[in-house]
Amino acid sequence: MAKKMKLKKEAKKFGGIAILILCILIISCIFGIKTYREYKYKQTYEYKLIEHGYSLENAKKLVSYFKNSSKIDSILSISRNEKILDLIKEKYYIHNHLERYLAYLDTHKDTSYKDVVAIVNVNRDYDFYEHDIDSKTSDNELLIVNKYYTLNADFNPENLVTINNQYAYENNQITEEANDAYVSMWHAAKEAGIQLIVNSSYRNYQDQEDVYNSIKQSKGEREADKVAARPGHSEHQSGLAIDVFEIHNQLTGTFQDSPAYAWLKENAYLYGYIERYPEDKEYLTGYSFESWHWRYVGLEAAKVIHEEGITYDEYYAYYIENQAE
Numbered sequence: 001m002a003k004k005m006k007l008k009k010e011a012k013k014f015g016g017i018a019i020l021i022l023c024i025l026i027i028s029c030i031f032g033i034k035t036y037r038e039y040k041y042k043q044t045y046e047y048k049l050i051e052h053g054y055s056l057e058n059a060k061k062l063v064s065y066f067k068n069s070s071k072i073d074s075i076l077s078i079s080r081n082e083k084i085l086d087l088i089k090e091k092y093y094i095h096n097h098l099e100r101y102l103a104y105l106d107t108h109k110d111t112s113y114k115d116v117v118a119i120v121n122v123n124r125d126y127d128f129y130e131h132d133i134d135s136k137t138s139d140n141e142l143l144i145v146n147k148y149y150t151l152n153a154d155f156n157p158e159n160l161v162t163i164n165n166q167y168a169y170e171n172n173q174i175t176e177e178a179n180d181a182y183v184s185m186w187h188a189a190k191e192a193g194i195q196l197i198v199n200s201s202y203r204n205y206q207d208q209e210d211v212y213n214s215i216k217q218s219k220g221e222r223e224a225d226k227v228a229a230r231p232g233h234s235e236h237q238s239g240l241a242i243d244v245f246e247i248h249n250q251l252t253g254t255f256q257d258s259p260a261y262a263w264l265k266e267n268a269y270l271y272g273y274i275e276r277y278p279e280d281k282e283y284l285t286g287y288s289f290e291s292w293h294w295r296y297v298g299l300e301a302a303k304v305i306h307e308e309g310i311t312y313d314e315y316y317a318y319y320i321e322n323q324a325e
């Protein structure tokens with residue numbers, strides 16, 4: 001009997017200890033989970049952004065915009081700047097340009113965010129001819145040539161054809177695709193009562209050098225840069241550009257008021273052509289308004305450019321270069 005009592009007592013004692021151990025285990029478990037959670041949270045971009053000075057709300061916005069990607073590291077590597085929150089709202093925001101956007105904003109406080117993004121995307125935060133990039137000729141009809149992108153002296157388009165005399169003055173050449181598209185466009189314009197004519201098209205590096213140098217010699221570099229592209233920087237070297245007029249009106253000064261120009265503005269994209277240097281876009285293209293200069297880019301790009309009302313320079317930056325990165 002006494003033995004039984006003793007056993008009961010022992011069991012009670014062990015039970016108590018077991019409960020105590022269990023309690024300790026549960027408590028430390030809860031504590032452990034809590035610390036682990038805290039540790040994990042500290043690893044998140046949300047926490048790091050808050051530590052960097054952003055509000056919880058803004059940290060959440062940045063995390064959601066960048067889908068928690070490592071792109072946030074570059075935001076953490078520069079000082080806190082609330083302007084980033086506005087910049088990322090811009091449709092053509094390119095993350096690689098973030099620091100250049102911010103630098104441009106610092107010196108151009110009255111420029112809209114939309115313009116800042118556009119200007120930096122097309123490299124206009126650099127001086128003309130002082131930031132040379134080789135044009136990627138493998139882009140074919142989507143290659144870009146401007147005051148930043150250069151074609152080599154020996155670049156000649158592979159498939160040049162001579163435009164038939166019915167559609168152009170003699171000795172005008174463009175690439176085969178550009179020519180096919182132009183001929184279709186020419187006939188559509190004719191149906192609308194407009195007779196187009198090309199008076200300038202492919203020009204090789206040497207020709208452009210001659211044009212540029214003769215102006216430079218007579219009027220100086222500054223004047224030459226205003227009216228002509230430097231060799232390697234003319235879109236005419238690509239074989240994708242045409243200077244097109246209406247047969248009865250070939251004055252550069254009045255072409256912009258002609259029905260032919262109005263027709264091209266409305267319809268050229270349906271044939272893969274775009275207006276390359278539109279009015280009021282000199283701050284992006286680097287060229288003053290040239291109503292007669294049209295560029296073949298293919299149907300897909302022409303449609304986007306037409307519908308979104310952007311220049312080719314902006315299109316190239318956002319839809320080609322940025323996508324390739």
Ligand SMILES: [Zn+2]
Binds near residue numbers: 236
């Ligand atoms: Zn031209």
